Amino acid sequence: MSLEQVLARIDAALPEATDRLMELLRIPSISTDPAFDADTEQAADWLVRDLQSLGFKSEKRPTPGHPMVVARHEGAGPHILFYGHYDVQPVDPLSQWARDPFDPAIEDTAKGKVIRGRGSSDDKGQLMTFIEACRAYKDVNGSLPGNLTIFLEGEEESGSPSLVPFMKENAAELTADLALICDTSMVSLGVPSIAGQLRGMLKDEFTLHGPRIDLHSGHYGGPALNPLREISRLIASLHDDAGRVTVEGFYDGVPEVTPAQKAQWADCGFDEAEYLGSVGMSRAHGEAGYSTLEQQWARPTIEINGLWGGYQGAGSKTVIPAEAHCKITCRLVGAMDPDDVRRKLRAHIEARLPTDARITWDNNLEGSPAAVMNTARPEFEAARQALSDEWNREAVIVGMGGSIPIAGYFKEILGMDAMLIGFANDDDAIHSPNEKYDQQSFHKGMRSWARILDRLAR
C-alpha cells in the first residue's frame, strides 16, 4: 500500500466523487419536517447501498424517528468509528436562494469553485470526504483501511432524539477506540483545524398569551395588553447595554479564558476581518471586554432564532394579536448545566410578566453541555501532522462556537473520546440560503482523511 497512490487516486477520481455527492445532495432529507420523511429515508438507503458497494457490512437501522446507518468493516489495528449526519436543515427563506436548494451545481466564484446546495457543507459534503477516502484506499489496495465503523445519523438537525437511546442499546457495537467526526469548520480559509472545545446548547420556545382573542387596535388600542410589545420588552430584558446576559446566575460555571488559551487562539490563524466583514459586520457585537474569538468560543449566549406574532401579510391589519411566539437557543460553556440554565431563563421571563399575560413553554426541547476534547491523546498529534502535511500549514487546535452534542454522548455513554476535524468554511452559509462547500474543502478533505487513516494505522 502506498499513501501516494491513494492520494493520486483521489485526485484522479474527483469528478466521479463530485457526481456521487451531487446525487446525495439532490435528496431533500430535511429531518425537522415530516413532509420530507420519505426523502430522509431515501438518503439513508442511498448511503447504505454506497457503503455496501465499498465492502462494508452496511445496514439501515430503525429508530422511532429517522433511521441510523451503521456500516462495519473488521480489519487490523485500532477500531475507529466515523460519525456524520445525512439530514439537512430546512431551506426557508426559499426566496433568498439563487437556485433550487436541491438542484446542486458547481459554481465558479471569486474564491474558486464551490459546490452549491443544501447540505453541501452540513454535512453531506463533509461526510463524503471520509467515505471517498475509504473508496480511494480500496481502489488502490483492494480492501478498506483498517478496523472501521461508519455511523450516520438522520436527526442531527432536529435535536437527535433517537441518538442516545440507540447508542445505549447498541453500545457494544458502537464503542470503538476513538470516534472521528467531520462536521466542523476550519478557523480560516486554508488553516486545518481540530476542535479542542465545543459550546453546549439549550433550546427553548414560548408563547406569550395576552388577550383572549385577537383585538381591533382601534377599539382596544390603549387599554389592551399587546403581546408583541410585551414579548419585545421581555426579549430586550435579557441583555444589558454592554451585551451581557442579565438572567440571574446565567454565568455560573463559566470559566474565564486562560492565558494559555489566549496565546493559542491569538496564533491560530483566525481572520477576524474576514469573519466579520464577509457577513457585513464592522465589529463584534457581543459582550464588551471579550475578543471576537472569545465571544464565539468561550462565552455563553442567549440568541433569539425566531420571533413572530400578528399580521405578516401584504398591506396592513389593525390587529392586536392574542399571542406572540419566540424561539430561543443558548450556547453554553464550561460547567454550565442545561437544565439549570433553562430554569433560570424561564424564571427571568416569568418574573417579568404583566398581569393578564401568561406563558406556555415547549417542554420537548433538549439541551447538551459544552465539551472539552482529550487533546493529549496521541491520535491528535498524528492528525495534526497529517493535516499539516496536506495543507502546507501548521494545523491548529481551536475552539468552536457550535454545538455537536454527540462528542459528549460518545464520552458519557460509550466512554469513547472523539476527534473533530472538518473542512467547512465560515462563509459556507450552513443553515442559510445558498449553502456551499468549497471544492477545495471536498478535495483536500478526502486527501486529509487518507493521510490521517494512514498515520492512525501506523
Next chain:
Amino acid sequence: MSLEQVLARIDAALPEATDRLMELLRIPSISTDPAFDADTEQAADWLVRDLQSLGFKSEKRPTPGHPMVVARHEGAGPHILFYGHYDVQPVDPLSQWARDPFDPAIEDTAKGKVIRGRGSSDDKGQLMTFIEACRAYKDVNGSLPGNLTIFLEGEEESGSPSLVPFMKENAAELTADLALICDTSMVSLGVPSIAGQLRGMLKDEFTLHGPRIDLHSGHYGGPALNPLREISRLIASLHDDAGRVTVEGFYDGVPEVTPAQKAQWADCGFDEAEYLGSVGMSRAHGEAGYSTLEQQWARPTIEINGLWGGYQGAGSKTVIPAEAHCKITCRLVGAMDPDDVRRKLRAHIEARLPTDARITWDNNLEGSPAAVMNTARPEFEAARQALSDEWNREAVIVGMGGSIPIAGYFKEILGMDAMLIGFANDDDAIHSPNEKYDQQSFHKGMRSWARILDRLAR
C-alpha cells in the same frame, strides 16, 4: 306612509333580509389580497344589482383599485348620502376560526342569536341595515324614502387609496346635505350610540437589516448582531414603564380631556367590566392616570400589529436571521398631524440603531388625522330621539377608539358633515377570527334607520 307599517314590514321580512346578508357574506371580498380581486368585484356587482332592484340608479364605478358603488334616488327633502364598505378583513389566523369564515351561519349563543362570518359586523351586516330599511320603506310605500345617495367602497380595509381621488373627481354628485355612516359600534350592549369623535391613524412598517445573510447561531452567536434582539429593543424603547409613549414630541397637539367630556362619558353606559373581561383583561394596560375610556377614545397610541423574523416552523433552527420586520399603527387624537408623527416615530427608531444595522421603511402607508363631529346640527338630536325610541334607552354621544378617515374626507373635500351611527358590539371580533354580528343589531339596526329616516324627512 306610516312608520309603524315600515317597522312591522322589517319585523316580518327579517328571514329574507338575513338570507340576503348571508348571500353577501359568502363572497370573500378581501380587498388587501389580490388573490381575492375577482371576489371583491363580485360583491360590488351584487350590491349594484340589489340597489337597482330597489329602484336606485345604481352603478359600479371603476377606480385604479376596487370599484365604488354609487346609487342615486332623487326624491323630496334634504339630500342624504349613506356610506358603507363592502370589502372585508383578511381571515388569518384561519386555524382559529370555528367555521369557514365565508360560510356564514346563524348561531345560538348565551347572549342570543348571532350571524357568524367574516364581514358580518364589519361592514356588510351594518351597511345592509340601511339598505333593508330602504327596502321595507319601499315595500310599504311603493317608493324609496326621500333624496338618497348610497356610496359603497371596496377598499376600506386596505387604506382607501382610491377614495380621495374619486371624491374629488365626483364632488358634485357626492356632496349631500349630510352623510350617514354605519361602521361603528355601540358603547355597550343595547345602548344606542352616535360617534362624537374618532381617533386618526398612522400606518408604518419597517425592516431591520443586520448581517448580510442568515447566520448560524453557533458560528456567529455572540459576535453577531441579532436583528430579532435589536428589533425587540427598539420596540421596547417606544414606551416607558407607565405606558407613556417615549417618542419625542409624540404628544404635541393632544388635548386634555375636558370636564364636560368626562361627565358625558361617565354617564354613557360604558360597561368597563364587560369591555375588559370579555377579552380576558382584569385592568386597562394603557397610560397610567387615564381611565379605560380615556385610553380608548382620547389618548394616542403606538401599537405593534405584526412582528416577525427568523424561523417559525416546527422544531428548532439555530439561525440568526439577516432581517426582522415590524408593522405599526398609531392612533391619533386632537390636532396630531400624521406626517409629523411619522417623522418623529422614524427619528426615534433611527436614532437607536446600532452600528451594522439599517432600516428600510415602507413608504406606501397612509395616515389620517382625528375627527370631531358637528354634533350641534339638528340631525344629531333627531337621530338621538329616533334611537332612544327604538332601543328604550337614552342614546348617547360617545368617543370612538377606531379610525374612519372618510368622516374627515367628507368634511375636508366636500364640506359635508357626517353622522356615524352603528350597531356593532365590542365582542363582535371584527378583524379577528369568528367575527359575528348580533341578530339584535341587524334587526334593530334596520328599525333604527327607518326611524331616523322618518325623523330626517320631517
